[in-house]
Amino acid sequence: MDRWANYVPPARSLRDTSLTCLGAGEQAGHLTATGRRTLPVHALVVVTSGRGRYRDVERDVDVVAPAWFWLFPGRWHAYGPGPDGWSEHWVLFDGVAARGYAAHTAWDPPVHAGGLPAEELAACFEGLRAATAGAGLRDQLVAASLVHRLVGATVSARAAAGEPTTSAVQAVIDAAAEPLSVAQRAARAGVSPDRLRAEVRAETGLTPHELVLRTRLATAQQLLAGSDLDVGAVAARVGYDDPAYFSRLFARRVGAPPSEFRRQQHRSVAPTRTG
Structure with missing residues (x-):
C-alpha cells in the first residue's frame, strides 16, 4: 500500500447543506500511535490488516482487522497499531449530513469488528486520493460523494453481518x-x-x-x-x-x-x- 495523505480546506457550501471531505489517506506498517487527542470534525478509520488498540472516555478495546471505528468531534480518543503494525485507511469530514447520519444510528457501534468489501474500499480510496489532490469544486463534490458512499458501505456491512430481521x-x-x-x-x-x-x-x-x-x-x-x-x-x-x-x-x-x-x-x- 502506498502511503499518502491529502488535506482539503472545507467547502462551506457543502458543509452547511450536506457534507464536505476534509482529507483522506492510507498508510501501513509500524505506525506511531496517536496520543490522547480531540478532533473538531468527524473521521472514519478502516483497519484492513494487523491489530492494535482504541481508547476513548467510554471504552478501551482491542482492534483486530478487519475493523473500522468512528472518531467524533469534541471527544478525546487514542488509537494505534500493536508491535506488528497495521494497515489503515482514513477520511476526515464535516457537515450537517453527519448529524443526520448520527440521528439514524450510522455510527453505532463506534468500534466495529468486520470488514468492508475490498473492491468497494479500494475504489473509494482511489477516488478520494484523486479528488482530494484537486482544488476545484468538482473535486470537492466527488470527494463528498465518496464519503457518503463509504458511510453507506459501513451501514450495509453492518446489516449483512447482523441478525436477519427479527x-x-x-x-x-x-x-x-x-x-x-x-x-x-x-x-x-x-x-x-x-x-x-x-x-x-x-x-x-x-x-x-x-x-x-x-x-x-x-x-x-x-x-x-x-x-x-x-x-x-x-x-x-x-x-x-x-x-x-x-x-x-x-x-x-x-x-x-x-x-x-x-x-x-x-x-x-x-x-x-x-x-
Missing part, C-alpha cells in the same frame, strides 16, 4: 395496515410492548408507530405509482378509512398530495400494436 419487527411490518395498538402488535409478535419497542428501535432506529407509518406510506407510494386504484382505495388498502385524512397525512409526509404524486410518478404501459 420476527417481532417483521410482524409489525406485515400488519402495518391493521388498526392495532402497540400492545396488540406486541401480543401478535409474542413479546412484551417494551421488548417490541426495543427490537424495533435496534433494528430500524424507529418507534413501532413510526415503522407502521413509514410502511403504510411506502406501500401507498407504490400503489399510486404502479396501479390504477383511486386514492380512496389506496387509503383503505394501507389502513386509513378516511381518504381526506390520508391525503393530508400523505402530503405532509411525502411532500405532495396523492394525486400529484401519482401524476409525477405513474407511468402506464402503452398498448402493444398488432397487425
Whole structure:
C-alpha cells in the first residue's frame, strides 16, 4: 500500500447543506500511535490488516482487522497499531449530513469488528486520493460523494453481518395496515410492548408507530405509482378509512398530495400494436 495523505480546506457550501471531505489517506506498517487527542470534525478509520488498540472516555478495546471505528468531534480518543503494525485507511469530514447520519444510528457501534468489501474500499480510496489532490469544486463534490458512499458501505456491512430481521419487527411490518395498538402488535409478535419497542428501535432506529407509518406510506407510494386504484382505495388498502385524512397525512409526509404524486410518478404501459 502506498502511503499518502491529502488535506482539503472545507467547502462551506457543502458543509452547511450536506457534507464536505476534509482529507483522506492510507498508510501501513509500524505506525506511531496517536496520543490522547480531540478532533473538531468527524473521521472514519478502516483497519484492513494487523491489530492494535482504541481508547476513548467510554471504552478501551482491542482492534483486530478487519475493523473500522468512528472518531467524533469534541471527544478525546487514542488509537494505534500493536508491535506488528497495521494497515489503515482514513477520511476526515464535516457537515450537517453527519448529524443526520448520527440521528439514524450510522455510527453505532463506534468500534466495529468486520470488514468492508475490498473492491468497494479500494475504489473509494482511489477516488478520494484523486479528488482530494484537486482544488476545484468538482473535486470537492466527488470527494463528498465518496464519503457518503463509504458511510453507506459501513451501514450495509453492518446489516449483512447482523441478525436477519427479527420476527417481532417483521410482524409489525406485515400488519402495518391493521388498526392495532402497540400492545396488540406486541401480543401478535409474542413479546412484551417494551421488548417490541426495543427490537424495533435496534433494528430500524424507529418507534413501532413510526415503522407502521413509514410502511403504510411506502406501500401507498407504490400503489399510486404502479396501479390504477383511486386514492380512496389506496387509503383503505394501507389502513386509513378516511381518504381526506390520508391525503393530508400523505402530503405532509411525502411532500405532495396523492394525486400529484401519482401524476409525477405513474407511468402506464402503452398498448402493444398488432397487425
